[in-house]
Amino acid sequence: MAETEIQLNPNADSGELTPGRSLWADALRRLTRDKVAMIFFAIVMVYVLIALVPLVASWCGFNLVDWWDAARNGDFRDHGPTLQNGIEGILGYDVFGRSVLGKTILGANTSMSVGFMANIIAVPLGMLLGAIAGYYGGKVDDFIVWVYTTFACVPGIILLIAIKFAFKGVTILGVDFGGMPGLYLALAVTSWIGTCRLVRAETMRLRELDYVQAARCCGRGRFMILLKHIAPNVMHIGIINFSLGFVGAIQSEVMLSFLDIGVPAGTPSWGNMISAADKDLIAGHWWQLASAVGAMFLVVLAWNIFGDRLRDALDPKLKNAG
């Protein structure tokens, strides 16, 4: 195993031993050497940058969505891809004469924020509960297992729709859960279970390992063991699930938008575009569907492949098994 190797530092003349690379540095090295992973990571980063543009603009007091919405081209309603208006029209126009290219680019912000926010809630939640359940065992474990089995009993999509509907018009502490926050929360609530399950199993395995026993013998408190010795060793599960959950969240957003309960109407998002395309396509207006699916396809593909490579890098045992 690479992490147990102690390498000679070639630059050191004295020939003294340098400490070995850490687990994380090792994984990072594996990942950066993987060309495919880096290519797809670059694609993901491009999307992230595109998604950040409206955010940065709004910090500067400029609302890109409004600007795009206002720049309607009345003569080009439902017009197909054209080169007449320069770059604006290369993906065509929607019903209101708004640029589909603009819509697709702004949609990246929605999709990325949905993926990010849902997972930033779900993954830490799953990890925390999983680690607590796995480490403490007993009643605590029973309770947490009960909670996630309960959630798993309800088909995911039904739970998603149900939560989104339940949040309709609910405002807690000034946060309107009928809109985007509700969407983040609904996606998070349905996706923490997988992380929790995996982390729990891994924690149960780690708990019995010698180094944890040793820490316990030294008189370390239970919480500190969990924090210092177990958490770093289950962290990779969280990172992997974050990258894979991203894909799930993006796809769920599309599904919910199709059912008119996802992103609020009027917000440019790929889900809303695909949902609108349902009616458009019969009239032969294929460009909205094509651009949304294309944009989504690329980012999902990139996340999928990058996530797989990330898993291979972080969890080399899995690769050997597969």
Next chain:
Amino acid sequence: MLKFILRRTFQSLITVMGVMALTFLLFNIVSGDVSSSFLGQHATTQDRLAFKAEHHLDLPVLANIHSRLQIEDCSANKTLQLVDQKGGANVMNALGLYWAIDRTKPVAQKFYHSQWVSLLGEDTHVTEMLVEGVEMVDKPVAPKPEAKEEAKAEGDAEKDAEKNPAPEKTPEAKAEGDAEKKPVLPAEPVLEFRLCRKDLMPAEQAVLDKEYGKTEREKLEKAIESAKAEHAETQKKFKAAKKPEVQDALTSILAKQTAELAKQDKEHKEMVAKIEAGTYQATPLTTKVIFAIDMSTCKTAGDVLAAINANSANHGRLKATIPSRSISQVFTGTQFYWHLRQCVTFSGVSWDSKKKLSTLIVQRGPYSLALTIPGLALGWFSAMIISCFVAYYRGKLVDKLGVFLSVLGMCIPLLAYMIAGQYLMFHIRPDMAYGLKHSYNVYIPIFIGMVAGLGGSVRFYRTVILNEVNQDYVRTARAKGLPLPAILFKHVLKNCMLPIITNLIMILPFLIMGNLLLEKFFGIPGLGGLMIDSIQKRDLPIINTLTFLTAVIYTVGLLLTDILYAVFDPRIRLK
């Protein structure tokens, strides 16, 4: 083994309970008032209250631990009318006694609570009520005349059959109220106990009829006069008008007014005849306020009691007491109890279509199954073949291409497949693109679902198969000289069946729910579509019972999986 099964069954029960609690939390608590979201924003308070009462939504949510007020009606030589304790949950419940939801039914013993809690203190829940015989009204609110007439008609019918003053209550006492009908909310609510005509002595009634007959007659006469004046004015206008279209318009108004006048005249004649014959019954249900309690001074249930009992105008007619708290109602008098009961007994009746859930399942279930079972079988079968094929050429071009294609397939959203598939069908066979005009239309969504799921399952099964290929026994078989196809299909497949079958069993319970998206998109009337529609309409009985059903099948499936594991894999012991 038996011990294991028993323990797991117990766990399943707890899990199912958890699912019920989850749906209850989501739909009854988080999402706010059920009645207003089901009936719509513009439903009247009365409708909403009746709806709540009918579906037990007026009870306390989780625990019914509020002190209960009991009122005995000691009026006019009659035996004590005890307040119904069974349904009663709280002070106002007890005050409310009975609530006739549907006035055609004799008595329905249902109650509500409302914002009055804040008024009466933490210890109590409050409901609005109308006691038939003793009516309680929120003072600033004028009772609706049409409601009164209804009540009167009903009251008259009941009078002969039932000598006891049956209680009833006014929904007008609802503090939240309709904005348009009650623009000013009472700052200091007052409970009014009114005497109903039902409780009147015959002599009193005669006086009432005479008194009210007079005022009503005057009122009617005044109305007739003003109508006549209006009629005359319109006639004048008609004569003055030159243009034919104005005249036309006026003619119709005139005709209306004449008809109105004739009607009022007829009414008047009848009324006069009745009053002269002494048979006239006055319209108002209530005559005078026996007594009123200013609720703003009542902070607790005890204060309400004292206010009722000590009221000088009461004359011992009503006696209010708080009996000891009843333990039996702590759980059974709650919304959650009714929620569970509805699911467990499977007695849900759709609020929307008024159909029984079991009927709906029998009606719609087959459509869902017709979609999901062939879809699953075909998808599974083709995924197995492809993944075996791909695994056979491991590391070669075919494998790489297969994995690449399956990743590509995974990356396209199901919706895009559906939209594109439907679009294609519109061009090939428009009648097959939507709905179930032909029974074979169902193959389109089946095919689309299968193709959409293929990518993911091929990748999953390939991993499972490759996992086995690395095992020692495969190496042994190869060393022995067995050809690779024989190893793959004879030995490997057999060994990796366990995770695959487990995976399948886990999917099975969800088959009955159908594929929500495909059903909705292709207009197949299955259970998935029903579920989405019910969630959208907040049709709680359907949502709750369907979720319950899925949860039960799922937990049973989990148990079966574990047992099957032990049966087929001798290495696994259940403990």
